Amino acid sequence: xxxxxxxMPGDGGGTDKRHAPATLRNRDAIAAVLxxxxxPTGMVLEVASGSGEHVVHFAATFPALHWxxxxxxxxxxxxxxxxSADAGLANIGAPLALDATASDWxxxxxxxxLCINMVHISxxxxxxxxxxxxxxxxxxxxxxxxxxxxVEQDVPTAESNVAFDASLRARDPAWxxxxxxxxxxxxxxxxxxxxxxxxxxxxxxxxxxxxx
Numbered sequence: 560x561x562x563x564x565x566x567m568p569g570d571g572g573g574t575d576k577r578h579a580p581a582t583l584r585n586r587d588a589i590a591a592v593l594x595x596x597x598x599p600t601g602m603v604l605e606v607a608s609g610s611g612e613h614v615v616h617f618a619a620t621f622p623a624l625h626w627x628x629x630x631x632x633x634x635x636x637x638x639x640x641x642x643s644a645d646a647g648l649a650n651i652g653a654p655l656a657l658d659a660t661a662s663d664w665x666x667x668x669x670x671x672x673l674c675i676n677m678v679h680i681s682x683x684x685x686x687x688x689x690x691x692x693x694x695x696x697x698x699x700x701x702x703x704x705x706x707x708x709x710v711e712q713d714v715p716t717a718e719s720n721v722a723f724d725a726s727l728r729a730r731d732p733a734w735x736x737x738x739x740x741x742x743x744x745x746x747x748x749x750x751x752x753x754x755x756x757x758x759x760x761x762x763x764x765x766x767x768x769x770x771x
Contacts, residue, residue, distance in 0.1 A: 575637070575638070575641060576610070576611070576638050576641040576642055576645075577609070577610035577611075577634070577635070577638040578610060578612070579609055579610045579612060581676070582610065582612040582613055582616075583612075584760075584761070585706075585759070585760065585761070585763070586612070586613060586616045586617075588759055588760050589613070589617075589675065589706055589759070589765065590616070590617060590620045590621075592704075592757055592759075592765050593617065593620075593621070593673070593704065594621075596702055596704055596755075596765075596767050597621065597624065597671050597702065597704075598624075598670050598671055598701070598702075599623060599624075600623050600624060600670075601624060601625070601669075601670025601671065602624070602625045602626075602627055602668075602669055602670050602671075603617075603621075603624050603625070603626050603627065603669065603670065603671045603672070603673055604627045604629065604666060604669035604671070604672045604673070604696065605617075605626065605627065605628050605629060605672075605673045605674070605675070606629055606657060606659055606672060606673070606674040606677065606689055606692070607629070607630055607631070607659065607674055607675070607676075607677035607681070607685075608628035608629055608630050608635065608639050608654065609630065609635060609638075609639075609675075609676070610635070610638050610639070610642065611628060611635075611638050611639030611640070611641070611642035611643060611654070612642055613675055614626050614628040614639065614642075614643070614651060615642045615643060615645075615646040615648065615651065617673075618646070618648045618650050618651045619646065619648060622648075622650055624650065624671075625650050625651075625652065626650055626651050626652065627651075627652040627655065627666065627669070628643070628651065628652065628654045628655070629654060629655040629656070629657035629665075629666075630654060630656070630657065631656065631657060631658040631659070633656070635654075636654045636656060639654040640653065640654055658688075659674075659677070659681070659685040659686075659688040659689040659692060660682075660684045660685050660688040661688065662688075662691075664692055664695070664696070666696065667695075667696065668696050668697075668698075669696045669697060669701070670697075670698070670701055671697070671701055671702045671703075671704070672692075672693050672696065672697060672701075672702070672703045672704070673703075673704045673706075674689055674703070674704070674705050674706070675705075675706040675707065676706065676707045677689070677707070678705060678707055678709075678737050678742065679707055679708060679709075679724075679727060679734060679735060679736050679737060680727065680734055681733075681734065682733040682734070683733070683737070686737065686742060686745060687745050687748075687749065689703075690703070690745055690746050690748075690749035690751055690768075691749050693749070693751060693768070693770065694749045694750040694751060694770060697770035698770060699770050699771065700769055700770060701769065701770050702754075702767055702768070702769055703746075703751060703767075703768040703769070703770070704765065704766070704767055704768075705742075705764075705765070705766040705768070706759070706763060706764070706765050706766075707763055707764070708720045708723065708724075708736050708762055708763050708764070709736060709737055709738070709739040709742070709764050709766075710724075710736050710737065710738045710739065711738075711739045711740075712738070712739075712740055716736075717762040719761075719762060720736060720762050723736070724736040739756075739764070739766075742766075746768050750770065750771045751768040751769065751770060751771060752768060752769050752770075752771050753766070753767075753768055754767040754768060754769050755767040
């Protein structure tokens with residue numbers, strides 16, 4: 560099946576494979592950090608898998624891990640299934656319909672959790688929902704890994720991120736770059752310990768939290 564035109568969360572339409580151009584630019588840099596932070600074996604739940612391109616790449620890169628994609632968008636689930644089917648990898652599960660804001664998720668455990676570019680492209684309620692879900696599903700010490708742009712106190716925000724934040728809020732006033740200290744506080748309240756911040760290309764961050 561052919562890929563759809565470039566797409567980002569919030570766009571409608573399409574019943575085939577979606578394509579998020581940023582995936583090709585950031586997937587190898589993300590994978591390099593995942594190699595340090597993920598367990599060697601077990602099941603990784605990806606929350607808000609979007610197009611499904613990331614999970615296919617990571618499943619090929621880390622064949623000893625089982626990858627479980629999820630998304631709240633029915634069209635996203637179709638895209639994830641299409642990319643997964645084309646990849647033909649045995650270590651990718653069928654995508655789950657999972658809304659991070661829900662108190663009841665369709666899965667009850669994970670050895671690690673990954674969430675890429677959701678925190679700023681969703682209402683704030685999705686972030687404490689994600690953190691609460693990690694606290695329910697992860698064993699003590701297990702990782703929750705976030706990727707995306709953030710606003711940091713005492714760190715100048717890149718002009719590109721300022722413009723991106725404005726464009727997100729124009730699309731949906733509930734979206735926008737989140738303050739990192741606010742996310743850390745919400746994680747601590749949920750029972751997660753902040754472990755590491757890693758600067759990434761294009762003014763993004765990878766954040767490592769561990770279940771307390």
